Amino acid sequence: MQHKRSDCLQCAMRDRSIFAGLNTEELRSLGMEVQDIACHQGDVLYRKGDSARHAYTLRTGAVKLVKSLENGREVIIRLLHRGDLLGFEGMQDAQHRHAAIVLAPSQLCRLDLAELQRLSERLPKVQEAIRQRWQQALQSSEDHIMELGAKRAEARLATFLLQWAEHYPRLRSLPFPLSRPDLAAFLGLSTEHVSRIMADFKRHAFIQEQRGHLEILAPQSLAELAGKWPDHKPD
Amino acid sequence: MQHKRSDCLQCAMRDRSIFAGLNTEELRSLGMEVQDIACHQGDVLYRKGDSARHAYTLRTGAVKLVKSLENGREVIIRLLHRGDLLGFEGMQDAQHRHAAIVLAPSQLCRLDLAELQRLSERLPKVQEAIRQRWQQALQSSEDHIMELGAKRAEARLATFLLQWAEHYPRLRSLPFPLSRPDLAAFLGLSTEHVSRIMADFKRHAFIQEQRGHLEILAPQSLAELAGKWPDHKPD
């Protein structure tokens, strides 16, 4: 995990960050220290229970948020993509609620939570931006609850693959750094069951996999399995 | 559904509301129009897709947030208790994401979303309070994901009953307005399966039920089933 000072003014993500609402002048005057962090698969950004000092913005790559049950079973609560935030629960709780583990080579911005706290009290725009991100996270969590509560394994997996693909538009071959245990921990299934279904999808030529990359050959077939028909009009 | 003007200054919930940080002077100067609403079982506060005009604070009673899948299956995304907020997704989305249905006789405060929007831009304390509520909601959703993803039906139900009880401390006989279909829709199970397990709990004298009220006779037994107590091996 390497890190250096970062220059927010020139960041490619600037217009999608929590500082998006600020103009150059304001941004320069923040005096906010932002670290630029590069890390790779398996790196642990923080563990559950760690005292929360930093928050992060994921610029590229993928991160999983993991929680484990008393019985030892691990669950992936959320998967993070380009543009997502993590660690912001530290603004309220003293400790992190889950572990954050890097899935693929990633670049992140690391912010000091105490500084951010002070900043957000002064700047309603920042506060507002953070609130919107919380809302997005809640939305995605609620969607996940629907999946787990109402769909069977095949449909969950199909939905998931299609959603994963949405994060890489205009890419034929998608980065897919998730292991079978990861998929299982996210979808609430056993690794064997996930493996069987993935093998099934391949046999039906719905998908194709190779070395951490995934290609979706028959999106509409997956969509049928997922229980939603392609682009029917939204009411 | 009756409603009248409400006087926030004298509200019993004032110190737990999103206006908690404001002093009497500030609160009086808001000019915020707040409706006091009373409603009973089955009332629909709003439906999924309704354009979002109002947000609510639940003062007493219980409300369910429901989403339904294309296949017709309904899922209860969240259950709301005394002090919880609802409808605030309207601050970001133009339409409500789920339906809000009253489970038990309830009293709510209804706020105009546009007014609230303007207010929160002016008052960081309000913005901050709302952000904290989003965070709480996210936390509870993540806990729910854990339940659905990692626990068996018996354990889910046991955990749920114990959590429900926590919302009514120092009450022996708890208000319990949930039907079997409700429980099933919240826990991701079939109504029959829920019914069987509840009957089991009664046979083991873990719980007792009568006309919308529930008594938990053996919390520690339920806690063991819930998996909360370190690895007792089941016989």
Next chain:
DNA sequence: CGACGGGTTGAGGAAACTCAACGCATGTGG
């Protein structure tokens, strides 16, 4: 080389679902 972790496959069993029937309240119209 052997150990190891990830993926696959099979067999058997447990968990949960579906379908169906029935009891019991409540409500409605004749």
Next chain:
DNA sequence: CCACATGCGTTGAGTTTCCTCAACCCGTCG
């Protein structure tokens, strides 16, 4: 008042879905 429908809860039988346990393959790493 009865006859009847309706909705919830319960229970049973049979089936599907999913899990567990185990074996095996394969690439990587020491």
